[in-house]
Amino acid sequence: MSSQVWNGPLNKIDDYHYEIPMSYKPGMRVPGSIIASPELIEPIRHNQAMEQVANVSMLPGIVRCSLAMPDIHWGYGFCIGGVAATDPDQQGVISPGGVGYDINCGVRVLRTHLRADEIRPDIESLIKKMFNTVPTGVGKGGKHKFGKSDTKKILSQGVKWIVSQGLGMAGDIECCEAQGCIEGADPDALSERAYQRGEDQCGTLGSGNHFMEVQEVQEIYDQKIAKAFGLEVGQVTVMIHSGSRGLGYQVCEDAIHQLRDVPAQYGITLPDRQLVCAPVHSPQGKHYLAAMRAAANFAWANRQILTHLAREVFKDFFHQKLESLGMELLYDVAHNIAKMEYHDVDGRRKLLCVHRKGATRAFPAGHPELPERYRPFGQPVLIPGDMGRASYILVGLPEVMQLSFGSTCHGAGRVLSRSAAIQAARGRSISRELADQGIVAISRDRQGLAEEQPMAYKDVSLVVDAVVGANLARKVARLKPMGVIKG
Amino acid sequence: MNDDLIEILDHTADLAMRIHAENKSDLFKLSARAVYQAVGKPIAQDIPGEKYTLELRAGNQEDLLHDWLAEILYYVQVRHILFDRFEFEAINDTYLKTVAEGRPLDLTRSEFEVEIKAVTYHHLKIEQTDQGLTATFIFDI
Numbered sequence A: 001m002s003s004q005v006w007n008g009p010l011n012k013i014d015d016y017h018y019e020i021p022m023s024y025k026p027g028m029r030v031p032g033s034i035i036a037s038p039e040l041i042e043p044i045r046h047n048q049a050m051e052q053v054a055n056v057s058m059l060p061g062i063v064r065c066s067l068a069m070p071d072i073h074w075g076y077g078f079c080i081g082g083v084a085a086t087d088p089d090q091q092g093v094i095s096p097g098g099v100g101y102d103i104n105c106g107v108r109v110l111r112t113h114l115r116a117d118e119i120r121p122d123i124e125s126l127i128k129k130m131f132n133t134v135p136t137g138v139g140k141g142g143k144h145k146f147g148k149s150d151t152k153k154i155l156s157q158g159v160k161w162i163v164s165q166g167l168g169m170a171g172d173i174e175c176c177e178a179q180g181c182i183e184g185a186d187p188d189a190l191s192e193r194a195y196q197r198g199e200d201q202c203g204t205l206g207s208g209n210h211f212m213e214v215q216e217v218q219e220i221y222d223q224k225i226a227k228a229f230g231l232e233v234g235q236v237t238v239m240i241h242s243g244s245r246g247l248g249y250q251v252c253e254d255a256i257h258q259l260r261d262v263p264a265q266y267g268i269t270l271p272d273r274q275l276v277c278a279p280v281h282s283p284q285g286k287h288y289l290a291a292m293r294a295a296a297n298f299a300w301a302n303r304q305i306l307t308h309l310a311r312e313v314f315k316d317f318f319h320q321k322l323e324s325l326g327m328e329l330l331y332d333v334a335h336n337i338a339k340m341e342y343h344d345v346d347g348r349r350k351l352l353c354v355h356r357k358g359a360t361r362a363f364p365a366g367h368p369e370l371p372e373r374y375r376p377f378g379q380p381v382l383i384p385g386d387m388g389r390a391s392y393i394l395v396g397l398p399e400v401m402q403l404s405f406g407s408t409c410h411g412a413g414r415v416l417s418r419s420a421a422i423q424a425a426r427g428r429s430i431s432r433e434l435a436d437q438g439i440v441a442i443s444r445d446r447q448g449l450a451e452e453q454p455m456a457y458k459d460v461s462l463v464v465d466a467v468v469g470a471n472l473a474r475k476v477a478r479l480k481p482m483g484v485i486k487g
Numbered sequence B: 001m002n003d004d005l006i007e008i009l010d011h012t013a014d015l016a017m018r019i020h021a022e023n024k025s026d027l028f029k030l031s032a033r034a035v036y037q038a039v040g041k042p043i044a045q046d047i048p049g050e051k052y053t054l055e056l057r058a059g060n061q062e063d064l065l066h067d068w069l070a071e072i073l074y075y076v077q078v079r080h081i082l083f084d085r086f087e088f089e090a091i092n093d094t095y096l097k098t099v100a101e102g103r104p105l106d107l108t109r110s111e112f113e114v115e116i117k118a119v120t121y122h123h124l125k126i127e128q129t130d131q132g133l134t135a136t137f138i139f140d141i
Helices: A038-044 A049-056 A116-133 A148-157 A159-164 A192-198 A223-229 A245-259 A283-318 A400-404 A418-424 A430-436 A446-451 A460-469 B024-039 B061-077
Strands: A011-014 A017-020 A032-035 A066-076 A078-086 A106-115 A211-220 A235-242 A328-334 A336-345 A348-357 A380-383 A391-396 A440-442 A473-486 B006-009 B015-021 B050-057 B081-091 B095-104 B125-129 B132-140
Touching (some): A038 A460, A049 A066, A106 A116, A116 A283, A148 A159, A148 A192, A148 A283, A159 A283, A192 A283, A235 A473, A245 A283, A430 A440, A460 A473, B006 B024, B015 B024, B024 B081, B024 B132, B061 B081, B061 B132
Parallel strands (some): A032 A066, A440 A473
Antiparallel strands (some): A066 A078, A078 A348, A106 A235, A336 A348, A380 A391, A391 A473, B050 B095
C-alpha cells in the first residue's frame, strides 16, 4: 500500500535536525521537524511516516512544529515516534490518534542489589519461573481480579490504589511519571465495552512488543547521575513494557468513533481520518481527556501489578526478602499519552496539550514535576531496545524543553513489518540465536519471537546516539538483556 | 467466496488487509472472515448456533465497514462468539441488518495469535473495481 519511498522535501538543518517545510503541502500550519542522524534519515524515507509528520502539522492550534523522533516509523494518522503540542487558547485540539490505542503504553525499570555474574547460571530457571507467573499473551487474564467498583478506583487513582492494596513498596508512587495517576480522570466517561475489555487484564503483560526483561547494567556513561539513579556496572535490573490493555484500546476506539463527525462541526479539515480531533476546550475534547486519563491510570496500575509479580518471582526464586533484593522502582514513563504541560512559547509560559505517540517525556534537572530525589539531575528516561542488543537509560538535557517539548525517542523503532520479520525467521530458531548470545527468550509461540527478533528493529544505539547528538538527552547507562518473556 | 480473496498487505507496525468480492454483502462476509484469520485460529464449539441480529448505521460505507469489523472483533475477542452464515436482510452504504449464527468459542482448541487492538480508519476504503468491490483496512496490533 503506502510503503513506497517518500519523496517530499527535507531540509537538513544540521546533522541531527531535518525539516519538512510548510510549503510542502497546503494546510501545513507549522513545519515538520525530524530528529535523526545522517545514518537514520534515509531509511525513514522508505515508507510514509514523513507524510504523517506533515499531516499532523495541519492540526489546529499546533505549536512550533510537528515533531518526529529518530525511532519514527509508519503508524496510522500520527507516525509512531511523533510529538505534537497544541495550544488550547488558539483552538488547539486533542486527537486520540495522537495518543494511540494503547493509552499510556510505557516502561518501568526496577533496580536490584543482585549482581549479573551471580545470577547468570540460574537465568534460564528464573525466566521460566517469570513466564509461568506473569500472565502473558493474547487474551490472557490476570491473577488479580477486580470488580467494577474496584476498577473505578483504579481508573481514578492509578498506582496509589494498587499500592494501598499491599501490592507495592515505598517509593513506587513517587517514582512514576505523574505519580502514577493523572488528575481529571472520569471512570464514568468509559463505555461498558471498555470495562468488559479490561475486566481481567489489570496485571497482564499482553502480546506484541510487550515484555518483561532481566538485564545487566553493562556500561555507565555518567557516573554522577548513575549514582543518583542507583545504577552501577554489573547490577541486575528488570524492565517492564506494557500498557492499558483492552480497556485502553476500547477507550480510543470509542473516542475516535464519537469524534468522527466532530472536526466538520468545528470547520476542521483533516488529511487523514485517523487524525480526528476536537478542540481541547470543547465538550467532546474534555470527554476524551477524562476517559484517556482514566485509561492512563489503569495502565500505571497494570505496570504496578506486574511489578508486584516480578518481585514475588524474585523473592521466591532467590529465597530472599524484598529489602535484601532491593527491587525498588527506578522510574516509570508513559510513551503513548497526551498531557497538559507548561512550556515556554515565544517567551510566554503556556499550558499546552502535548501528544506523545511513541515518545518519552524527558524533563531536565530542576523541573518541578520531577520527584525530589531526581530533581537535581533530571528525569530518568527509559529507552527499551530489542531483545538481543541493549536498552538505555538517559537523562533529559535543558535544551529538550525548547527543542521537543521535553520529549525523546521511546525505543528502537520497527524496520521490518511483522510479516517480513516472520519471513526472515524461516528456517531459523530465534530463541537459539539469542541463547548463543547468552540471552534466554521465552514466548507463547515461535511467531512471537520471530516478529520481535532483533533485526525487526533499528539498532537502538543509533537511535539513542541521534537524540544525544540533537542535545535532547545524555546517556547514563546501557542495559544488556539477560532473559526476556514476551506475550 | 474463498479465502484467496483476502490479501495481507505489508505494513511496518500493523496488519493491513484487502478483500475482493462481487457485491457488498459478500464483501462484509469476507471481511468478517478476515477478522477471524487475523486473530489466529478461532474454533467454535460443536453445538447448535444461536441467532444474533446485528444492525449498524453509519455516515458512509467506510464507516459502516469499520463498525462492522469492530463488531465482529468485539464478539470474537471479548464475548468469544464466532459467527457463521450471515443472512443480510438489508445492506447499503449507511445501514446493514443481518442475522448471523453464532457459537461460543472452544477455547481449548482455538489459537489466538494476534491481539488486535482496533480497526483503524487509516487507508480505510471501499472501491468499485471491474470485478466488483475491494475493501482495504488496517488493524492496529
